[in-house]
Amino acid sequence: MLKLKKKVKKKLKIIVxxxxxxxxxxxxxxxxxxxxxxxKNNNNSNYNEKKDKKDKEDKEDKEEEKIKTYTASLIATGDxxxxxxxxxxxxxxxxxxxxxxxxxxxTKEKIQDYDIRYYNQxxxxxxxxxxxxxxxxxxxxxxxxxMLDAGFNLVSLATNHSMDGxxxxxKVSATYWRNKKDxxxxxxxxxEIDRNNYPIxxxxxxxxxxxxxxxxxxxxxxxxLAKEPFILNTYNEEVVKKDIEAVRDKVDVLxxxxxxxxxxxxxxxxxxKNIAKFLADNGVDIVLGTHSxxxxxxxxxxxxxVFYSLGNFVSNQMGAETAKVxxxxxxxxxxxxxxxxxxxxxxxxxxxxxKDIGADLNYSYxxxxxxxxxxxxxxxxxxxxxxxxxxxxxxxxxxxxxxLKKYDESINIEPIPSVVA
Numbered sequence: 001m002l003k004l005k006k007k008v009k010k011k012l013k014i015i016v017x018x019x020x021x022x023x024x025x026x027x028x029x030x031x032x033x034x035x036x037x038x039x040k041n042n043n044n045s046n047y048n049e050k051k052d053k054k055d056k057e058d059k060e061d062k063e064e065e066k067i068k069t070y071t072a073s074l075i076a077t078g079d080x081x082x083x084x085x086x087x088x089x090x091x092x093x094x095x096x097x098x099x100x101x102x103x104x105x106x107t108k109e110k111i112q113d114y115d116i117r118y119y120n121q122x123x124x125x126x127x128x129x130x131x132x133x134x135x136x137x138x139x140x141x142x143x144x145x146x147m148l149d150a151g152f153n154l155v156s157l158a159t160n161h162s163m164d165g166x167x168x169x170x171k172v173s174a175t176y177w178r179n180k181k182d183x184x185x186x187x188x189x190x191x192e193i194d195r196n197n198y199p200i201x202x203x204x205x206x207x208x209x210x211x212x213x214x215x216x217x218x219x220x221x222x223x224x225l226a227k228e229p230f231i232l233n234t235y236n237e238e239v240v241k242k243d244i245e246a247v248r249d250k251v252d253v254l255x256x257x258x259x260x261x262x263x264x265x266x267x268x269x270x271x272x273k274n275i276a277k278f279l280a281d282n283g284v285d286i287v288l289g290t291h292s293x294x295x296x297x298x299x300x301x302x303x304x305x306v307f308y309s310l311g312n313f314v315s316n317q318m319g320a321e322t323a324k325v326x327x328x329x330x331x332x333x334x335x336x337x338x339x340x341x342x343x344x345x346x347x348x349x350x351x352x353x354x355k356d357i358g359a360d361l362n363y364s365y366x367x368x369x370x371x372x373x374x375x376x377x378x379x380x381x382x383x384x385x386x387x388x389x390x391x392x393x394x395x396x397x398x399x400x401x402x403x404l405k406k407y408d409e410s411i412n413i414e415p416i417p418s419v420v421a
Contacts, residue, residue: 065345066344066345067343067344067346068342068343068345069341069343070206070342070343071206071338071339071340071341072115072116072206072338073113073114073115073336073338073339074114074337074338074339075110075116075117075118075334075336076118076119076310076334077118077119077310077332077334077335078120078290078311078333079120079122079310079311079313080121080139080147080313080314081122081312081313082122082123082139082140082143082314083315084132084133084134084316085375086103087131087133087139087140087143088374089374089375089376089377090103090142098142099142100143101146102376102378103377103378103379104150104379106378106379106380106384107150107379107381108150110334110381111151111334114336115204117152117154118288119147119152119154119155119156120159120259120313121147121155121159121185122137123159123164124139124161124162124165124170124172124173124188125138125140125143125172125173126138126165126169126172127140127141127172129165129169132164136161137161137164138164138165144177148183153182153184154183155183155184155185156186156210156212156257156290157173157174157185157186157187158186158188158232158233158234159187159290159291160216160259161218162187162214162217162221163217163218163220163225164220166220166221166224167225167228167231170188170231170232171231173188174189174190174231175190178190178194184199184201184209186211186212187214187232187233188233189230189232194230195230198243198246198247200251205341206339206341207252207253208251208252208254208255208339209250209251210255211240211243211254211256211257212259213235213240213256213257213258214232214235214259214260215234215235215258215260215271215291216259216291217232217234235258235260235275237278240278240282244282252341253285253339253352254283254284254285255285255287256279256286257288258272258275258276258279258288259291260275260289261296263291263292264325264328264329265296266292266294266296266328267296267297267403267406268296268308272308276304276308277301279306280301280302280306285352286305286306286337287304288307288310288335289307289308289309289310290309293311293312293317293325294311294312294329294331295309295311295332295333295403295404296308296311296403296404297404297405297407298335298357298359298408298411299408300408303353303354304354305354307335310332310333311328311332312329312330312331312364313332313364313379314379315364316377317329318366329364330365331361331362331363331400332362332363332364333359333360333362333400333404334359335357336356336357336358337354337356337358338356339353339354340353357412358411358413358414359412359413359414360381360383361381361382361400361404362380362382363379363380363382363385363390363393363396364379365377365378365379365380365389365390381414382397382416383415383417384417385416386417393416394416401413
């Protein structure tokens with residue numbers, strides 16, 4: 001009987017073990033079965049997420065291809081007016097050379113981050129003749145070298161002093177500029193072919209060119225210009241219209257440099273306003289004015305931006321004969337703006353917008369260097385101004401800012417440092 005009971009117990013144990021093995025196998029099978037489908041679902045989910053992300057990126061890329069935006073920045077300043085005390089101060093008799101680079105210490109830093117960097121070369125360069133000053137100027141070409149080394153790449157040459165040395169010196173000066181690479185200098189020319197060539201420049205996908213004109217030659221060069229009118233661009237509506245028509249459809253942005261107005265008059269004249277309207281009506285985008293040796297207001301005429309006068313960049317007018325000239329002749333500015341080009345391929349349109357109009361006033365500083373026995377000159381942006389250069393710079397800043405904002409207050413003029421008592 002005991003043996004029978006033992007056999008039954010043994011059989012029961014075997015049965016229990018078998019049942020447990022079946023249960024365990026079934027559960028493991030289910031577990032493995034559940035894991036496989038779950039893994040497949042996760043893979044599908046990850047694949048779908050990656051596909052959705054790629055589809056979104058492709059869609060964004062296509063949208064970017066449809067609409068593309070390009071931007072180029074511009075900075076512009078006024079007259080390089082080199083009086084005798086300036087070029088004498090930067091002459092090295094040991095090497096018989098001139099070096100004006102120290103005048104441009106702040107300027108080089110100021111303009112370096114801009115794409116298009118403009119100034120007006122008021123005076124001619126003819127190193128074959130004696131250098132001279134007011135009223136008939138001739139400037140060492142080293143000044144031009146130093147301005148280019150500082151970074152300027154857009155230069156206006158048509159001024160009331162362009163014919164100070166007659167036709168020969170005008171051609172020499174024009175040749176100097178034409179031999180420089182990667183810059184656009186215009187307004188004076190050495191022959192007819194040069195005159196009728198309109199160089200087109202490009203920055204950041206934006207094409208541009210500049211035309212340059214003067215309304216006066218101080219009565220000089222009339223006979224020479226009658227024989228060879230190509231030498232200098234004197235303002236004439238018929239000629240200007242023809243020039244604009246020759247280039248307007250070839251560039252995104254058309255800039256015109258105008259040497260106009262009345263000297264030491266801090267406002268636009270009727271003539272200036274009439275010319276500005278004519279230029280706006282004919283599709284000009286930007287007008288950069290000079291000649292008055294002082295700041296004049298800015299404004300927009302339709303979509304065109306016009307600075308009626310940028311004032312002097314560097315001069316010796318702090319030593320001028322009248323208090324008014326001494327006061328207004330030493331304050332100029334750096335005008336700034338952005339050119340934005342938007343290309344919409346889907347609708348086959350290209351738009352140009354001139355925006356972010358700004359300025360930083362500048363000051364033409366002079367001090368006597370007793371060690372050299374000569375003057376030191378320095379162009380100082382008001383954003384870097386210190387009382388050691390100009391005691392009352394805060395009130396001067398306010399006065400000239402008001403002039404600039406007379407027609408339109410929306411311009412952003414860079415603030416001055418806090419005045420330290």
